[in-house]
Amino acid sequence: MKPTSIKIIEKLRAAGHEAYWAGGCVRDILLRVEPNDYDIVTSAKPDEIEELLEKTKPVGKEFGVILVIEGEHAFEVATFRSDSGYSDGRRPDAVLFTNAKEDAVRRDFTINGMFYDPIEDRVIDYVEGQKDLDAQLVRFIGNPHERILEDHLRILRAVRFKNQFNFQYHPDTYKALKNNAALIENVAAQRVQYELNRMIEGANRAQAFEDLSEIGILEHVIPELEALHGIPQPKEYHQEGDVWDHSLLALKNCDDHAARNVKWASLLHDVGKVDTFKLKERIRYDGHVERSKEIVHDIFTRLKFPRKDREKVEWLVEHHMMMVPLKELPEGKVVKWFLKEDFLNLMQVFEADAKGIIPTDMSLYDEILERYRDVVKDLPTKPKPLVTGKDVMKVLQIEPGEKVGKILDEAWEKQLAKELKTRAEALVWLKSLRK
Numbered sequence: 001m002k003p004t005s006i007k008i009i010e011k012l013r014a015a016g017h018e019a020y021w022a023g024g025c026v027r028d029i030l031l032r033v034e035p036n037d038y039d040i041v042t043s044a045k046p047d048e049i050e051e052l053l054e055k056t057k058p059v060g061k062e063f064g065v066i067l068v069i070e071g072e073h074a075f076e077v078a079t080f081r082s083d084s085g086y087s088d089g090r091r092p093d094a095v096l097f098t099n100a101k102e103d104a105v106r107r108d109f110t111i112n113g114m115f116y117d118p119i120e121d122r123v124i125d126y127v128e129g130q131k132d133l134d135a136q137l138v139r140f141i142g143n144p145h146e147r148i149l150e151d152h153l154r155i156l157r158a159v160r161f162k163n164q165f166n167f168q169y170h171p172d173t174y175k176a177l178k179n180n181a182a183l184i185e186n187v188a189a190q191r192v193q194y195e196l197n198r199m200i201e202g203a204n205r206a207q208a209f210e211d212l213s214e215i216g217i218l219e220h221v222i223p224e225l226e227a228l229h230g231i232p233q234p235k236e237y238h239q240e241g242d243v244w245d246h247s248l249l250a251l252k253n254c255d256d257h258a259a260r261n262v263k264w265a266s267l268l269h270d271v272g273k274v275d276t277f278k279l280k281e282r283i284r285y286d287g288h289v290e291r292s293k294e295i296v297h298d299i300f301t302r303l304k305f306p307r308k309d310r311e312k313v314e315w316l317v318e319h320h321m322m323m324v325p326l327k328e329l330p331e332g333k334v335v336k337w338f339l340k341e342d343f344l345n346l347m348q349v350f351e352a353d354a355k356g357i358i359p360t361d362m363s364l365y366d367e368i369l370e371r372y373r374d375v376v377k378d379l380p381t382k383p384k385p386l387v388t389g390k391d392v393m394k395v396l397q398i399e400p401g402e403k404v405g406k407i408l409d410e411a412w413e414k415q416l417a418k419e420l421k422t423r424a425e426a427l428v429w430l431k432s433l434r435k
Contacts, residue, residue: 250356
């Protein structure tokens with residue numbers, strides 16, 4: 001990808017235009033991180049870019065952006081521009097093609113506002129981005145309030161970049177974020193979802209959500225999570241603090257390589273405790289699992305998560321306390337749980353939940369994991385059921401319905417418990433149900 005991007009720059013230069021790498025790739029190069037992509041800026045106008053480069057798509061031509069396809073890679077090539085007015089809080093009302101300096105100063109953060117000339121191996125920095133990289137600061141370019149008004153999503157991007165690189169906020173940036181936090185409500189749900197997903201996947205995920213709360217953003221994007229502040233827990237079981245403290249500690253203790261849905265479930269598994277808090281013989285949250293599932297449904301629907309993701313997180317939250325009764329279940333039911341598609345993800349949520357409690361007790365987790373390993377080593381693949389729904393209806397002379405499903409479940413559990421080992425044994429068992 002890098003050599004190909006340089007070839008594009010060379011073609012633009014050969015035609016007499018300026019051309020540089022821009023934005024995040026420059027930041028990453030200076031941080032000694034391999035860029036995911038190489039965006040290019042140039043003095044060439046969109047029509048000139050299309051004329052000079054072979055395979056192009058006008059993905060944002062009205063804003064001076066042309067997609068250039070070279071081999072298996074695609075590059076955004078943008079004309080230097082300045083913007084005029086952002087009445088919708090996202091897109092400029094008008095675009096004026098201009099020079100490199102004016103293009104730099106209209107960008108969001110100083111660390112994203114630098115250019116790099118790979119031909120002459122030099123950084124072009126009009127915004128003191130290198131200075132802020134050295135100081136490890138996230139700072140808006142120019143007037144921070146104006147930068148936020150231009151694109152309200154920058155409120156979330158500031159938090160993401162700060163935690164992605166383990167930086168700090170410049171004081172003026174931090175003040176502007178707090179003063180404008182409510183503007184995030186104007187941003188499309190999908191854009192908010194994207195930034196939150198990037199945060200929760202990062203190594204500093206718990207701190208990112210702490211920042212969202214402290215700055216005043218969280219109450220506008222996930223108020224149900226913000227409401228966990230101050231919800232007490234029984235100190236004989238939870239010495240880490242309130243439900244908010246526990247939820248963030250669980251998120252922090254997720255395996256870094258865990259699936260994103262596991263991280264969301266770890267963060268939201270107790271979100272229903274706000275509505276189910278009761279003081280009886282001790283602090284209790286009876287029914288909080290069911291309420292947490294309902295709230296997850298509301299959050300993920302509002303933020304327009306894909307249905308599949310929503311349903312998986314709902315399932316993980318709904319069953320996050322399943323490990324306690326699991327060890328008391330009959331063998332067949334236990335094996336049936338072990339064979340569920342997301343069982344190992346559920347184990348990761350259980351692990352994060354347990355590690356989010358002080359004092360931490362991992363004995364039940366270790367016991368179930370050991371049992372799981374003992375069982376699955378004898379089940380390299382999911383066994384084929386010994387009987388079918390047709391068998392049940394034929395042997396018992398019954399019509400399709402709920403009863404057929406219940407009998408199939410029971411047969412499956414007996415098979416997994418090795419009480420039924422052959423199809424013949426299963427059919428004999430079915431006939432015994434006719435009595």
